[in-house]
Amino acid sequence: MGHSHSHHGQHGHHHHHIDPEAGDRQVAFAVAINLLLTVAQIVGGVISGSIALIADAVHNLSDAISLLIAFFARKIARRPADAQMTFGYGRAEMVAALVNYTTLIVISLYLAWEGVQRLIDPPAIQGWTVVIVAGIALVIDLATALLTLKLSKDSANIRAAFVHNLSDALGSLGVIIGGVLVILYDWRLIDPIITLLIAGYILWLAATEIGPVIRNLMLASPPDHSAEDLLNHIQGEEGVAAAHHLHLWQMTEHEAALQVHVVVSDPDWSSAMVIRDRVRAMLTDKGISHVTLEIETASEACPNAPAIGH
Incomplete structure (x- = not known):
């Protein structure tokens, strides 16, 4: 966007209170602890012959991957506009969020499927190992969640990775509660019931969060402007x-753009320019940061043009 715009209105508080580099460090650290845990769990699983450990390692790997996708999308999004991407790279974050929510929906559907199968045929008791493993995983998941919590408020991209992580934390919590109840009371149905509840919740979260992301990629008008x-x-x-x-759309998550043909009643050039500036000022005031106006006189205006769109 070469030229800087003054930001007024509701976009004045331009969500930059978090230094992007510091944000990157937090996400990178979250990736690192998840990868370390993954490796540790695979090693532990192979040595102890515990399938549960290896299964949990896969969970943490999926967390690390979703955080990695978010990390690189953040990096790409900050690149300045160039001849290839004249609108800049800001949408990289939306693409990453779409990928992460889609995989999350697939994962939760798979979880639901597993839960249903285990309801029909409850598996044997796994013992304390599983509960302890889930406890360790929960600690890491919560640490990751805390690392990305602040960033997730402002960025759909980080929020997608955060929800991934939250789903894992819930999964670990479910395993702990279910495992303890099975060990103490041999209540085998509790595990699949908890699994189904968690799967349902994640599915609902991801499905509601993916909507605004798809709208943004489809060039929908910003939620706070009509x-x-x-x-x-x-x-x-x-x-x-x-x-x-x-045409009204979102350039990035926090910037709206508008282009419109304006027909001026006075064909005199200088007064047409005054009208143009007045319209531009009004729109900038309303928080539209990128305004493109095409000025036409009544005599040469596009005949029967639609008011919105082409």
Whole structure:
């Protein structure tokens, strides 16, 4: 975006209170502890012959991978616009979030499937090993969650990795509760029931969070702006005869862009420019950071153009 814009309105507090480099370090650290745990669990699983340990290692590996995807997306997103990507690379984060939520939905469906199978045919008791393993995993999952908690508030990308991690933490918690109850009371059905509850919850989380991500990638209008509303405001400005071909979309998660054809009632060039500046100022004021206006006089305006879109 070569030129800087002044940010007004609701976008004034431009979510940059977290230094991006510090954020990167937190995510990198989260990746590291998950990878270390994965390796430790695989080694432990092979030595002790515990399938549970190896299964849990796979969980932590999936966490590490989703965090890695988020980490690289963050890096890419900060690259400046170039001839290839004239809008900049900001959407890399949305693509990463889409990938992470999609895999999460697949994982939760698989979990649900497993839960149903174990309801039909409850497995034998696994013993204390599994509970202890899950306890260690829970500690790591919570540490990872804490590392990414603050970042996840502002970024859909990190939020996707965070939800991945949360799902793992819930999984470990479920194993602990289910395992203890099975060991103490031989209540075998509790494990699949907990599994199904967790799977349902993760599925609901991922499905609700993936919506805004898809909307953003589909160039939907930003949630805090209405295209009709802005169109009315533009047409209500003094000197504006009509407006059409309005496009409103999100450049990045926190920046909205708008382009529109404005028909001015006064064909005189200098007064047309005054009208243009007035419209631009009004839009910038409303928190639209990228405004592109095409000025037309009533005589040469596009005939029967749709007000919104082409």
